Amino acid sequence: MAEGGAPEAHEARPLTVLAALVAYDGTDFKGFQRQSAERGRTVQGVIERASERVAGEAVPVVGAGRTDTGVHASGQVISFASRARLDLGAWQRALNANLPPDVAVRGVAMVAPEFHARRSALARRYRYRILVDPVRAPLAERYAWRVAYPLDVATMAAATALLVGEHDFSAFGSSPRDRPGEGYRGHTVRKMLEASVHCVHGGDERRAGGSQIELRFAANAFLTGMVRRLVGTLALVGAGRLSLAEFVAILESRDKAHRGVAAPACGLCLTRVDYPADVLAW
Amino acid sequence: MAEGGAPEAHEARPLTVLAALVAYDGTDFKGFQRQSAERGRTVQGVIERASERVAGEAVPVVGAGRTDTGVHASGQVISFASRARLDLGAWQRALNANLPPDVAVRGVAMVAPEFHARRSALARRYRYRILVDPVRAPLAERYAWRVAYPLDVATMAAATALLVGEHDFSAFGSSPRDRPGEGYRGHTVRKMLEASVHCVHGGDERRAGGSQIELRFAANAFLTGMVRRLVGTLALVGAGRLSLAEFVAILESRDKAHRGVAAPACGLCLTRVDYPADVLAW
Numbered sequence: 001m002a003e004g005g006a007p008e009a010h011e012a013r014p015l016t017v018l019a020a021l022v023a024y025d026g027t028d029f030k031g032f033q034r035q036s037a038e039r040g041r042t043v044q045g046v047i048e049r050a051s052e053r054v055a056g057e058a059v060p061v062v063g064a065g066r067t068d069t070g071v072h073a074s075g076q077v078i079s080f081a082s083r084a085r086l087d088l089g090a091w092q093r094a095l096n097a098n099l100p101p102d103v104a105v106r107g108v109a110m111v112a113p114e115f116h117a118r119r120s121a122l123a124r125r126y127r128y129r130i131l132v133d134p135v136r137a138p139l140a141e142r143y144a145w146r147v148a149y150p151l152d153v154a155t156m157a158a159a160t161a162l163l164v165g166e167h168d169f170s171a172f173g174s175s176p177r178d179r180p181g182e183g184y185r186g187h188t189v190r191k192m193l194e195a196s197v198h199c200v201h202g203g204d205e206r207r208a209g210g211s212q213i214e215l216r217f218a219a220n221a222f223l224t225g226m227v228r229r230l231v232g233t234l235a236l237v238g239a240g241r242l243s244l245a246e247f248v249a250i251l252e253s254r255d256k257a258h259r260g261v262a263a264p265a266c267g268l269c270l271t272r273v274d275y276p277a278d279v280l281a282w
Numbered sequence: 283m284a285e286g287g288a289p290e291a292h293e294a295r296p297l298t299v300l301a302a303l304v305a306y307d308g309t310d311f312k313g314f315q316r317q318s319a320e321r322g323r324t325v326q327g328v329i330e331r332a333s334e335r336v337a338g339e340a341v342p343v344v345g346a347g348r349t350d351t352g353v354h355a356s357g358q359v360i361s362f363a364s365r366a367r368l369d370l371g372a373w374q375r376a377l378n379a380n381l382p383p384d385v386a387v388r389g390v391a392m393v394a395p396e397f398h399a400r401r402s403a404l405a406r407r408y409r410y411r412i413l414v415d416p417v418r419a420p421l422a423e424r425y426a427w428r429v430a431y432p433l434d435v436a437t438m439a440a441a442t443a444l445l446v447g448e449h450d451f452s453a454f455g456s457s458p459r460d461r462p463g464e465g466y467r468g469h470t471v472r473k474m475l476e477a478s479v480h481c482v483h484g485g486d487e488r489r490a491g492g493s494q495i496e497l498r499f500a501a502n503a504f505l506t507g508m509v510r511r512l513v514g515t516l517a518l519v520g521a522g523r524l525s526l527a528e529f530v531a532i533l534e535s536r537d538k539a540h541r542g543v544a545a546p547a548c549g550l551c552l553t554r555v556d557y558p559a560d561v562l563a564w
Binding site: 023025074102135138139 | 356386389
């Protein structure tokens with residue numbers, strides 16, 4: 001307690017850097033990244049409004065993955081710094097009390113001052129869900145892309161496995177604008193750590209929902225639109241409209257001309273961001 | 283073809299009775315049953331608007347289960363009669379083309395003239411999902427009731443098993459108004475064919491969504507609000523606030539005083555309606 005009971009100067013409080021695990025239903029968001037108000041509601045925007053209310057001052061927030069309009073997240077990670085004197089549980093409760101129902105802070109951790117949600121991340125993990133069903137399925141389509149034609153999952157899995165390793169993915173996406181200076185090749189080369197496809201059968205709900213296919217991708221980083229364009233192109237492979245050789249040729253061409261259209265945002269979810277275990281272990 | 287090519291009189295066409303399997307996301311509906319327009323949008327209302335557009339005349343629709351406001355369905359069954367000359371596939375496509383995205387006709391079948399979706403049904407099956415999680419989970423709460431405290435699934439399963447068989451369920455619901463004349467006992471006695479609880483673990487999404495508990499109930503018919511009040515009371519058992527003996531006493535009392543409050547509608551889904559196999563085999 002300061003002598004004489006005078007309130008401690010705000011500037012004298014130590015600056016604490018915090019990380020938060022964030023989940024959101026992306027349906028009603030124009031993506032993660034803050035935009036001008038007239039361009040729409042964003043996840044970063046609603047979190048920064050909440051954190052400002054909690055801290056009593058503007059608290060800029062950094063996100064590990066800049067998810068697009070309509071993309072969901074169960075494991076987004078954000079970082080921010082504040083002088084507010086709140087313990088971790090109080091931060092979580094206060095943020096959640098100020099967030100809308102479609103965003104929630106699932107955990108808060110104290111991290112080292114140099115932590116940066118995006119730059120400190122080792123890898124991002126995404127899941128994409130496809131529902132194979134000729135008929136609309138209202139209970140599934142909020143979180144899955146419905147495809148009306150059959151897909152050969154084994155062929156899709158063979159194509160997906162070819163993505164693992166370091167590749168120039170420029171056929172499937174573009175480098176974010178604000179990361180210049182990495183050199184020509186560095187711009188669009190990413191290291192795919194895991195890529196898999198498997199079928200999830202509908203069980204006794206089969207009549208009401210067709211079969212579900214789940215694609216999972218982990219990479220050090222992803223190009224803008226990369227997962228959705230990979231999924232759109234893999235669906236062409238699954239439908240027999242592209243051969244495995246043609247898929248490889250598209251990847252190797254670094255040319256956007258022959259790839260499939262991007263799969264819809266609703267099927268995509270950022271499930272996890274990996275950090276070095278001594279930096280952030282969630 | 284009528285002689286002379288004159289259009290056949292509408293009345294001369296045979297009346298066909300059809301059954302349709304219907305799925306809907308109940309979030310934005312004031313339940314299944316048609317109401318006055320100012321009381322809100324109902325599933326029956328949007329289906330009857332669609333069927334009228336398809337058939338060119340009013341087509342009253344009967345539903346097997348009168349789901350409440352906010353309750354979902356993956357296997358609702360409706361029946362209706364029409365003189366429109368459309369094959370089954372054309373009926374399905376035309377209805378779906380005229381239905382909003384949150385309702386879909388998953389199948390259409392021709393049935394005997396005496397078929398009635400509600401009266402011909404042998405049993406209804408409901409699923410209720412509980413998410414046990416102290417923190418909001420935006421990707422799960424559209425289709426599950428989030429409970430912030432731990433639940434003992436084994437004790438809940440023991441209580442649930444006691445429901446199987448013929449019981450007077452008046453402690454948990456009331457008889458629909460329009461079924462009088464069944465006598466005192468007949469009013470609120472229902473035969474529970476199956477009742478079970480099991481835990482569905484979250485796998486690698488665990489961090490983002492806690493553990494999920496699924497309750498399943500099948501009965502010849504259900505009282506109004508019965509499943510949600512059973513679930514609300516079983517949650518008290520799971521939380522240790524009611525003993526098994528107290529749960530039995532509530533069931534046997536036929537008294538609404540000590541039951542739990544109804545669990546929220548979002549967790550409930552009508553998954554299936556059973557008919558004699560020779561009547562409708564879906």
